Amino acid sequence: MLLSPFERTIAKRYLLPGRGEAFIALVASISIGVVMLSVAMLVIVMSVMNGFRAELLDKIVGLNGHAIVQAYGGRLDDWENVLQEVRTTPGVTEASPLIEQPLLTTFNGRVEAILVRGNTMRDISDLSSNVVSGNISELQPGEGNVAIGSRLAQNIGARVGDTITIINPQGRSTPFGTVPRQIGYRVAAIFEVGIYDYDQAFVIMPMQDAQTLLLIGDTIGMIEVQVTDPDRVSEILAPVTRSLAGRAVVSDWKTINSTLFEALQVERVAMAFALSFMVLVAAFNILSSLVMLVRAKTRDIAIMRTMGATRKSLMKIFVTTGFTVGAIGTVAGLVLGFIVLFFREPIVAFIGLVTGQNLWDPQVRFLSTLPSRTDPVEIALIVGLALFLSFLATLYPAWKAASTDPVEVLRYE
Known part of the structure; x- marks a missing residue:
């Protein structure tokens, strides 16, 4: 236009009212402030929720892959052939053997439930960017080193070394019953992936050491799979699912974490819908300021x-005038x-300090x-929504102004 x-x-x-029009200027300033706060709130909330979902997905997939092929009974026999079949499936970028077992650990009289993971050396090296102390390269088969x-x-008070x-x-079974197997491992590295549950429980070791600890021989528990398109993981792995029916189950990241991501x-849709009403309120402020003008x-x-x-x-x-305010x-x-x-x-830290509350508790978040x-x-949609509602809010006051009859107004002037 x-x-x-x-x-x-x-x-x-009209955008810059004179001295005698301070009240109109105040109303226009309030309209700008309401639009500003509503747009800022939408941008902040949607960005944080997108970041939460994306970060959670990245970290979960980084440890568990896009899908897991898990054997019935916890042991996948003939896993080399199964691994080769998965790797040759179109759309699969990587597949790695994996052992995962809940156990216990003790140090200086403290006992904690842990999740022992036996990884290949390649998967272990991928954790190097998450290491906060120690050296992940020291995790070699037979060396008795682990990363926690x-x-x-923090919970058990352990440090590197x-x-x-x-x-x-x-x-092992003895004449006196089954004796729990206890093996000491040196902490070679401490890592932090950023997910509280994982940082609290995971103990990483070479796959051969995990097989020795669990007395499972040359078998594994599952295969971790990475695909080209995470959103099509079920479709990509459909041939594997049919081939391994009755021997193993294929669970993708959507199934494993379905409750959380749903x-x-x-919550994301509900928050976007609710916060959009703030933009509508801002548009009504523009309408009222223009009517007064x-x-x-x-x-x-x-x-x-x-x-x-x-x-x-x-x-x-x-x-x-009104659209410029918006x-x-x-x-x-x-x-x-x-x-x-x-x-x-x-x-967040400042608000927590002032209120005395922990606003971002990792155990909850x-x-x-x-x-x-x-x-x-989404930013484009937010901007488009704000500008569109601002434009709509100007139509009625503008129509009233255009409909003014000069004869009636100036009759008694």
């Missing part, structure tokens, strides 16, 4: 009409939202830090 010099001048004049999660290390004892209740999706400028409007201003010109002037608020909201997202960790991931498409 192009404006003539006359229309542009009047619109600019940071929360587990200490020796922890892992207890396997399924020990709850996140429902039209009432205050009724005499000016009548004079402009008598001087030749058309109804279309008046419509364009007031639509431009646009300024939208841009300011985007800037505020990105600033809050950038400083989100210090802000799964992740140790507040994540954020901005989706450009």
Whole structure:
């Protein structure tokens, strides 16, 4: 909508009310503030929820893959052939043998439930970026070294170089009954993946050491699978599922974490719907400020009409005025939202310090830090919604201004 010099001048004049119009300026400023806060709130909430889902998915997939082929009974015989079959399936990028077993560990009189994972050397080396102390490369078969999660290390008081004892209740049979198997392992590295449950329980060791600890020989418990498209994992692994029917079950990340991710999706949609009403409230503020402006400028409007201003010109002037208020608020909201997202960790820490409450408890939130991931498409939708509602809010006041009868207004002037 192009404006003539006359229309542009009047619109600019109405955007910057004079000294005698302080109340109109205040209402317009409140409208900008409401639009800014509503847009910022939408950007912050949606980015944090997207970040939470994406971070959780990345970390879960980073440890468990996109899918797991798990044998009935916990032992996958002839696993080399099964592994080769999975690797040759179209769409599969990587498949690795994996052993996972819940056991107990003890150190200095403290006992904790753990989840022992036996990984290939390649999978172990992939954890190097998550190591907070020690050297993950020291985890070599037969060396008796392990890597433990940071929360587990805190709970039992273990540090790099200490020796922890892992207890396997399924020990060797003796004339006096089954004796639990207890083996000491040196802590070579401490890692932190960022998911509280994993950092609290996981003990990583070479697969050969896990087989020795669990007395399972040359067998494994499951195969970890990575695919090209996580959203099509069920479709990609459908041939494997049919081939291994009766021998193993294929569980993808959607099935394993279905309750969690479905709850996140429902909450995300509900929050977006609820917060969108804030933008609607902001649009009503723009409408009210424009109505007040039209009432205050009724005499000016009548004079402009008598001087030749058309109804279309008046419509364009007031639509431009209101839309500019919405646009300024939208841009300011985007800037505020990105600033809050950038400083989100210090802000959470400050609020927690002031209120005395732990606002981000890793035991409840799964992740140790507040994540954020901005989706450009969602940002575009938020901006589009704010601008569209701002435009709609200008139509009625602009129509009222264009419908002003100069004869009636100036009759008694």
